[in-house]
Amino acid sequence: MNDVSAPAIPAAPFSLAIDAMGGDHAPDIVLAGLELAADRHPNARMLLVGDESLLKPQLAKYPKAARICEIRHASSAISMEMKPTSALRLRDSSLRVAIDAVAHEEAGGIVSAGNSGAMLALAKIVLKTLPGVTRPAMAAVNPSARGDVVMLDLGANISCDTRNLVEFAVMGEAFAKAVLGLPAPRIGLLNVGVEELKGDERLRRAAEILRESPLSDQFYGFVEGHDITAGTTDVVVTDGFSGNIALKTGEGALKLVSQLLQRVFKTNLLTRIGYLLVRPGLERMKEWIDPRRYNGAVFVGLNGIVVKSHGGADAEGFAAAIDVAMDAVTHSINEKIRTRLAQVERLMSAPSENESAEASAVA
Template structure:
């Protein structure tokens, strides 16, 4: 790829900002030489970090602002008082066409509220959704919604399916991703009316995906589907459960290999395999939640991501931009009936209630 892609970075978002943002961009620049960066934040904190990395500084522009959205700020406050914040200005750069995508590790609820207010939703998309990559036995899968929409109807679930499949095509490189709806059983009669209605629509639609029906929670980790679709309440619970289970397994394995001298010797023999397991389950290697359905690209990095984790989120952002994810979603919408556009409606009736933290 020869065309330069510009990434707008909220340099003040995240637990260890701005250092984690700058160093993450440094790694991303090595992986993606075509990338250019716009850093939004406090010059006094960012400039010394850029000065220490001349190669990164050469492809970067620093835009100063003193305003920062804190981790405690509610979405409504961010909308009222955060319009000049580093987070908002990064999103504004996407709207203005100065950047191809924005990345932030800041407050999830505030980022969702600002992104929807500034960028608006795509035509025929009722609600944007939060999607991310999850590790599975076979590699990775896309899952959405992860908390943006607590209650969803059948039309919302179909919209999420269109967007999730397009995301899988761009980031996972799958021509026809296998998609399933998360349910309490795989039988067609199981589940609530919204899930069953969405399944019927997907079965009869002409979309670039393979609809595989329903999937239960214990099948996600097995890699039974490339895309798993559900409402934001269920998705967030499933995500947190999976993350907690991964931490539990890690703790149990660590304790087991520290229980005796013989166990420690066993660890030395199994170290290579265990390191591979740790890498596969490490959330930093799957970092980068995406706000799908907006008229612009925004990626949410985990607030506590490592340097390599933030670089992974930038990589996800670049993949979406260079494969023109928004065009794919818009194109795929023609294959299934969608609701009326809400592009010109108020962004959030109650931002503090609708935007949940990841």
């Protein structure tokens, strides 16, 4: 990911609004994560939202976090089980107050480990989407053989049309530039094969638009599931249904490999000795694929940076989510999305070759 040391202070009074009450282990893990983040972002200012009577004494235990944080009281919190419809009615929740701070341009973005459904619903209603964006998408970074790869959508949109996929490609490019620091990230469309005739009409039309757009030099074409971990492209675009399945399958595969390795090395004395010999390499591999490094999914396409931390994240994981949000804010990801969308809007509005042929036949 990008170098996160001492970024410039964003234009808003606060760099980020932090939902201190969201997540399985809030607020302890949130404060511990901010303590780590303070070393990486010494110029940042954080708006810490939650129960002031609870947060004030606890924050005193984290002097580095206390230096960059200002507490704003919120009288309630949204539980992980609460339905989005109920969360929308709770105007004094820590999540709602934090999102309101972004909407009022007091903060450049928000980070929360709380209820993801409530977070997306609130963000869409309060912040609304960027001009030209029909649907926000969930984007996150995953490991690959060639480095990090951005995937979107990961579950926010189960079914998508051609326009959605092109928008996701635009947003994925901006995300990769901001978070991975890539000047010209390569983009692939996830499909059932790499041949041009594979997939349905929406995929083929999206590929056609991207080949004709200002992103043409960066558009690789269709990619398959194995290309995600191979690092064939820097950005993988898909609908939320396929993206979420791919994400959960990858997570399951990593857990399976870890369990099998433990089983193998505990087989007998020789395998235990073998483990001692390869342990340094295994520790390096474990660090490389550590899920805490990749914590922090961004709902891209909204009027403000919205980052969802895993609900069960530890301090390192929550700090990583803050890193992602700071990268997105300081590198003006939304301005990059606006610029690109304006460039491809004409192509998305134009009829496809099939539609043009049908219109000519009717005429």
